[in-house]
Amino acid sequence: MSESPVPAPGTAGPTLRLDPHPRGAGVLIVRNPRSGRDVIRSDPSDLLAERLPDADIRELVEGESLDDVVDAAIRGPQPPEVLGVLGGDGSVARMAHLARRHDRPLLVLPGGTFNHFARAVGIDGVDAAIDALEAGTGVSVTAAEVSADGEEPKTVLNAVSIGTYPLVVSEREDRMDDLGKWLGGVAAIRRALRDAAPVTVSREGRRARVWSVFVSVGRNDPERLATMQRQTIDDDLLDVRLHHARGSRLRAVASLAFGHKTIAVLRAVGLMPPESDVERLVVRELKLAVTPAPGAPSVYVHDGELEEEALDGFTLRCVVVPDAVRVYAPRA
Template identity: 75%
Template sequence: MTKPEAVLEPRPTGAGVLIVRNRQSGRAVVRADPSEIIARRLPDARVHELADGELLSDVVMRALGGDDPPEVLGVLGGDGSVARMAHLARCRDLPLLVLPGGTFNHFARAVGIDDPDAAIEALVAGEGTPVTAAEVSTDGAEPITVLNAVSIGTYPHVIAEREDRMDDMGKWLGGVAATWHALREASPVTIAREGRRAKVWSVFVSVGENDPDRVALMQRQTIHDDLLDVRIHHARGSRLRAVASLAFGRRTTAILRAIGLMPPDSDVQRLVAPELTLSVRTAPGAPSVYVHDGELEDGMPRQYELHCRIVPDAVRVYAPRGASE
């Protein structure tokens, strides 16, 4: 699906651009430090590195309330940081500059940005596109902007367990330990939709239609598709299949399917709609959490209502020409 490219002002020196960097993003990935290229190519951009405990939103709101407010909001970080900045950009109707600096960079890759160079090229040339997003809210609270996906069930439980272990074990070892814990302890979640109740291992809600062969939808496949793509993995099989279904790489998914570890098609329900409302109830003793764009939302009541809706053309993003195709 092709949409008109956004009309964005070229910023050859970075004037009017605020870039907030989250060094905590992508700690498990070894990559070149982009500080030098940003300073060299965008000498007039303001770059702020988040301090420990400092909130991205606080930095942006201070800048917007200053004498020289930014005209472009940029972020160097992972999907969670990008989604938070996208929400602020939406609220102020400002364009978004995405410099990938996380572990997976799902959204950056979706808009054709593989590295900071590509983002800077688009900014300098004034190339961009409007991008569809989604909103998620729980129990009527203020909605959160979502760029890739929302999930409840086994995946958020793994993320919650991993975060508990990260300080001692690091992200990758913590993830292995969390996955092992899920193999022994994962519990189904009870959901209700339109009067029908079911026990499920997971629900994934993707922004835009996604690969029909996957259960775990973590990276969007389109940037203009004005629909939610929902996968509901019913709790009919083992915990092993529940954990195996979290594979999101095409090759890994194919291998697991070939050896019979992926859930059969009959266990996975697909819905495509502009919005979705679920009543969610976790098992006693299980964490009541959900994940959006890799960010864990914890402290939820044991039973809550989750609402997702699509938002067409939600944010204007600097992106290489052709990203709108």
């Protein structure tokens, strides 16, 4: 894997002292019922009622957004002191954006399929998040902002991607209502094996045809190309992986694996791209002009959320933001 010089890794910051909220007084929690809907897990309603009886718990209804609920609560007679969300990475990232906007700490209650960000800050379940809320322990987390063609920046907690992975996400979302998330994902991978096409990206006067680009918040595992879960909390850098389009579609899809065991198996059978096909950049800001293949969707993904752009392409800008969000988390 070719790469630019990488600064020495930073050390994890100290535990951040936040206001404790026993019983949930002053806490707004918004549940996204669509998060992780294909995953079998116990309903946390009884747990929340038992441990946070004084919290204001809302559930999103059809056509309602996190912004709607939070903005109404902030304008209310008793604005919340903490913004909490029960959902997956997309919902957590959006609530982090609102927490930044309203200068509130964030409570993350994992309720999605993968819960990448929750695991990154040491939260392995709803109980652990409530423990941190009651103890008043947290961390200050580096984030990133992503924008396309000068649109309002969005807060990113894990990663941004263009190329093959957004194609898979786009196809999966089209099929989710009929097949569900997992079967829809299988169908999406089958389509990618048939239809994936290289994307052209331009940066600082240099053009390249790539299968994928992944931009991770903070330095990430050098063995992975699909850096969907961050590995650091306060590393004020972006770790960029570009998979140059020199191999087959099969390699393009195989490179999306992010589990260590899966990667090891795919590498053993020669399906992972060779190091020479992957370029690594470690930067604080990235600007890419993106041109999709003719007929391909013009999309990108941030924290699992799909964004559609102009058909003829777009300019993507990612910027690292130190100390962006205060998050309730177990003691370091």
